[in-house]
Amino acid sequence: MTDVIKVVIADSEEVFVQGLEKILTEHPQIQVVSRCHKSEEIVQEGRRIHPDVLLVEDELTGEETASFVKSVTEDCPETKIAILKRQGEINDGFSGLKAGARAYLSKNISPEDLVKSIELISSGRIIISPVFAQQFTDSLNTRTMMEEHPSGEEVTQREREVATMIAHGKTNREIATELYISENTVKMHVKNTLGKLELKNRQQLSVYAVLHEWIRQEDKPHL
Template sequence: MEPIRVLLVDDHAIFRRGTADALRLLGGLEVVGEAGTAREAVERARTLRPDVVLMDLSLPDESGLEATRRIVREVPEARVVVLTYLDDEASLLAALRAGARGYLLKTVAPEELWAHVRAAAAGAMPISGSITLKLFTSLEERHLLPGEGDAVPLTPRERELVTLVAQGYSNREIARRLFLSVSTVKLHLRNVLRKLNLRNRTELVAHAARTGLWRGT
């Protein structure tokens, strides 16, 4: 099996080197390049065509969000995973809107980072647990999550869908697993969001984590 090709983007060379060394030691990943600015990140993503881009948000020339948007547009096969110290809901949502396919904190252990990179390459959307907790706490405070007595009935198929979304699978991957068309998966997802009064997949994941919905409870 070919190793997963990774591009590291961070303005601190020491952090890049340490992260690259840790990922190489664990095996199965190849750090094919590094970048210290947003411009370098886009250029190297375009040239190297990595499977996963680990993206810092604080870069000296432009925001990592802008670099993410450009990479997603110009190298759509690359999955951008944010790796940052910013642990707030606003940064997470901004990254996801920019096209990031994961959001991890730099406090993550090397073994966890390795596993998250592999999961992202396979189509999952890794998000640090502490960020997810903050997100659904915020949603609850804004009364965007139903209370304990406000259970909304979902069909067995819709519950299957929620479980797979909560595990980070894309619509295309869910379609393959459930033997459905992508358009049917999108229709089910819209129905679930409407029933639960949620706006997007991120809020659905937060709701599923809080209520145990992804376990079918």
């Protein structure tokens, strides 16, 4: 039996929160465990519940989305964060992804895509709603991660393969099984790659793999 995905919804609009909750409660594999309407409530609920997925309105993250994401992930490292945003320009340059968020979702997302997104996000995938896809593509050559970290020339083909599988949300055990290697070998590849690229964690490695187009075009993280 598939584990239930625990979700916290954080949005300043009560009607919107109620709508999301109604959609999600119709799916037995998803459980809405809490609702927040203020930014200060989010970390408190995260510490108390440790949800699998946090859906948070971008306006509740404050002026610095990256700082907010880092704050939440430090307290709740197992929680996957999805930024909810109205259609329009992404003013933060997708900095939330670099900080560890797993998704930028449109608040106009369809119920079917919302459920699918939560399932993918909970498994570790990076998701960008189609309405933001062009902005995401345009930002690839200007993102600070492209400028601040090495080009990846020293990364071996096997290390790149492991990084790509991490970007697809696979666990060390799944990677080991698929590549016919031990979990310790996978961990070694991850550690070596993080060191070569001057990255801190698997989330940053996932984003790096996307930004440097290690993932095939058909597998890019768009719904």
